[in-house]
Amino acid sequence: MAKQPTRVLVTGAAGQIGYALVPMIARGAMLGLDQPVIIHMLDIEPAAESLKGVKMELIDAAFPLLKDVVATTDVVEACKGVNVAVMVGGFPRKEGMERKDVMTKNVSIYKAQASALEQHAAPDCKVLVVANPANTNALILKEFAPSFPAKNITCLTRLDHNRALGQVSEKLNVHVGDVKNVTIWGNHSSTQYPDVNHATVKTAAGEKPVRELVANDQWLNTEFITTVQQRGAAIIKARKLSSALSAASSACDHIRDWVLGTPKGTWVSMGVYSDGSYGIPAGLIYSFPVTCEKGEWSIVQGLKIDEFSKAKMDATAKELVEEKSLAYSCLN
Ligand SMILES: NC(=O)c1ccc[n+]([C@@H]2O[C@H](COP(=O)([O-])OP(=O)(O)OC[C@H]3O[C@@H](n4cnc5c(N)ncnc54)[C@H](O)[C@@H]3O)[C@@H](O)[C@H]2O)c1
Ligand SMILES: O=C(O)C[C@H](O)C(=O)O
Numbered sequence: 001m002a003k004q005p006t007r008v009l010v011t012g013a014a015g016q017i018g019y020a021l022v023p024m025i026a027r028g029a030m031l032g033l034d035q036p037v038i039i040h041m042l043d044i045e046p047a048a049e050s051l052k053g054v055k056m057e058l059i060d061a062a063f064p065l066l067k068d069v070v071a072t073t074d075v076v077e078a079c080k081g082v083n084v085a086v087m088v089g090g091f092p093r094k095e096g097m098e099r100k101d102v103m104t105k106n107v108s109i110y111k112a113q114a115s116a117l118e119q120h121a122a123p124d125c126k127v128l129v130v131a132n133p134a135n136t137n138a139l140i141l142k143e144f145a146p147s148f149p150a151k152n153i154t155c156l157t158r159l160d161h162n163r164a165l166g167q168v169s170e171k172l173n174v175h176v177g178d179v180k181n182v183t184i185w186g187n188h189s190s191t192q193y194p195d196v197n198h199a200t201v202k203t204a205a206g207e208k209p210v211r212e213l214v215a216n217d218q219w220l221n222t223e224f225i226t227t228v229q230q231r232g233a234a235i236i237k238a239r240k241l242s243s244a245l246s247a248a249s250s251a252c253d254h255i256r257d258w259v260l261g262t263p264k265g266t267w268v269s270m271g272v273y274s275d276g277s278y279g280i281p282a283g284l285i286y287s288f289p290v291t292c293e294k295g296e297w298s299i300v301q302g303l304k305i306d307e308f309s310k311a312k313m314d315a316t317a318k319e320l321v322e323e324k325s326l327a328y329s330c331l332n
Pocket of ligand 1: 011012013014015016017018042043044047088089090091092093102109129130131132133134156157159160188242243244247
């Protein structure tokens with residue numbers, strides 16, 4: 001029997017990530033090649049014409065899995081019955097700005113959209129916040145949609161995770177698909193901690209630790225970390241626009257693994273609410289290593305954390321605590 005379509009909301013759909021993301025969803029990259037979808041696209045009034053154009057292109061592309069398209073500037077209509085919500089709407093940072101510089105504008109959007117999602121989305125809707133500051137926007141969404149299960153509100157750090165895999169694969173000249181179990185801890189910002197201490201590479205002789213193969217702790221503890229932390233800024237500098245295709249692709253990876261499960265023996269990084277694991281303050285939306293099964297994520301437990309890592313994990317948690325109070329001061 002044919003599957004029922006899944007309703008997927010993309011906010012900020014007329015923007016550059018939205019434009020890259022909606023065809024990926026319609027082609028099955030997010031929910032699988034046998035899963036029909038109805039895409040709901042939300043943007044604001046000044047972008048209404050452009051949103052109409054995106055809808056026209058979705059129709060013109062004649063995607064077999066795409067059963068319908070809702071394009072609207074009405075947040076209630078956009079949220080009605082959605083099973084997955086990818087929250088991209090907001091303002092990107094420009095060259096020279098830190099992600100928290102877009103805080104004032106963006107957190108108020110997330111406060112306003114929290115109640116629409118709470119009241120009109122499907123009760124088990126899975127939410128992924130992409131817009132920056134991603135962790136803090138997700139936290140605001142969680143706090144202003146109190147009846148929504150906290151487990152269902154996440155933010156995107158999969159792009160950072162994929163960037164870390166990419167850097168290791170370039171360094172070792174191995175295929176990125178053979179590298180696994182890097183971890184992004186903390187904030188989707190320049191304080192994030194990309195950690196390779198448990199990462200491995202598939203070789204002809206079996207799985208080998210990344211540290212052993214790279215054999216250059218100096219590089220792993222300095223340049224590797226800053227390259228991943230600063231990759232968003234490097235892309236803004238090069239394109240004069242923030243990352244879009246890699247952000248859209250990583251958003252598909254995030255939802256796909258959450259819904260369909262992570263491969264056995266592999267974890268991914270997701271910004272999820274902290275339950276206090278690894279000494280991270282409970283209630284923050286913090287990026288952890290997670291595995292997913294049957295539509296639920298779980299934080300990977302029991303990883304050995306050395307002093308170097310612990311200091312970096314705590315520093316990024318501290319920034320999130322500060323961002324939280326800054327966000328609340330913007331909302332008052
Ligand atoms: N977490 C990540 O890994 C990651 C990666 C890349 C970009 N981002 C962030 O994603 C966001 C979007 O980036 P972009 O390059 O697509 O920006 P963009 O400016 O091209 O698009 C954003 C869209 O959001 C719309 N928008 C603004 N307010 C809205 C509202 N209240 N409701 C609905 N839509 C609204 C705008 O009209 C615009 O069409 C930015 O905040 C950016 O910093 C996050
Ligand atoms: O860095 C940015 O502001 C954009 C995005 O968050 C990214 O990481 O590419």
